[in-house]
Amino acid sequence: MDIHFEKVEVRFEGRTVIHPLDLALNGRRVGIIGLNGSGKTTLARMINGLVKPSAGRVTVNGFDTVERQDEARGQSGFIFQNPQNQIILPLLREDIALGLKSRKLPKQEVTAAVEAILDRFGIGHLGDRRAHELSGGELQLAALASVLVTEPKILVMDEPTNQLDLKNRNLVERTIHTLPEDVIVISHDLDLVAGLDRVLLVHEGRIAADGEPGEVIGQYRAMHEGKD
Numbered sequence: 324m325d326i327h328f329e330k331v332e333v334r335f336e337g338r339t340v341i342h343p344l345d346l347a348l349n350g351r352r353v354g355i356i357g358l359n360g361s362g363k364t365t366l367a368r369m370i371n372g373l374v375k376p377s378a379g380r381v382t383v384n385g386f387d388t389v390e391r392q393d394e395a396r397g398q399s400g401f402i403f404q405n406p407q408n409q410i411i412l413p414l415l416r417e418d419i420a421l422g423l424k425s426r427k428l429p430k431q432e433v434t435a436a437v438e439a440i441l442d443r444f445g446i447g448h449l450g451d452r453r454a455h456e457l458s459g460g461e462l463q464l465a466a467l468a469s470v471l472v473t474e475p476k477i478l479v480m481d482e483p484t485n486q487l488d489l490k491n492r493n494l495v496e497r498t499i500h501t502l503p504e505d506v507i508v509i510s511h512d513l514d515l516v517a518g519l520d521r522v523l524l525v526h527e528g529r530i531a532a533d534g535e536p537g538e539v540i541g542q543y544r545a546m547h548e549g550k551d
């Protein structure tokens with residue numbers, strides 16, 4: 324991935340949520356941690372243009388997220404905090420196929436791509452199930468399948484292990500670590516981000532630390548230990 328934030332600032336209703344920052348993301352797996360409301364999701368949402376910077380610019384693999392919005396958006400796939408809201412069509416198989424609609428592929432190719440991605444995540448048996456019939460872990464894998472079928476170069480996940488039991492959490496963690504795609508993971512699950520290549524600590528709209536996961540997590544703990 325090659326993402327650049329250049330003098331980027333975000334204000335919502337006059338309140339500065341992201342203070343001016345310059346940041347380059349080009350590792351394979353990047354984690355974003357920080358307190359609730361610190362600005363993590365806002366930062367990530369600028370990568371697909373869902374949030375537009377109030378000042379400065381963001382480029383994703385060379386495409387400006389405002390001036391070349393479609394191309395920039397095509398570089399990344401997003402898994403939002405509540406994956407059940409992400410599955411639109413009733414049956415998982417149909418929902419995954421929907422992601423391929425814009426490519427206008429022959430029906431056979433769509434079917435083959437859907438089956439291949441279901442196989443990749445070992446969830447072929449869930450293809451004809453409805454989103455509300457899936458467990459939390461199954462939903463996360465289903466959301467991953469519907470996003471990755473579109474072959475984004477970068478995958479952005481917002482709290483992918485939130486509300487999962489230990490077994491499903493471990494399954495999602497293993498999946499993240501074996502994905503060939505570049506990933507950006509926002510998480511409060513410090514064990515999960517400890518296994519990534521680089522971690523950013525966001526604090527009150529600023530990057531308070533950026534580097535090797537162990538060091539950044541240590542800094543985060545030190546900032547908040549014994550303060551409640």
Ligand SMILES: Nc1ncnc2c1ncn2[C@@H]1O[C@H](COP(=O)(O)OP(=O)(O)OP(=O)(O)O)[C@@H](O)[C@H]1O
Pocket residue numbers: 335336340357358359360361362363364365366
């Ligand atoms: N669309 C919006 N309009 C106004 N304020 C917003 C909007 N989106 C986010 N905010 C505010 O911006 C700040 C940062 O929010 P953000 O969702 O980026 O935090 P976060 O670090 O992802 O938090 P959490 O860990 O709780 O998900 C918060 O104070 C939030 O209330």
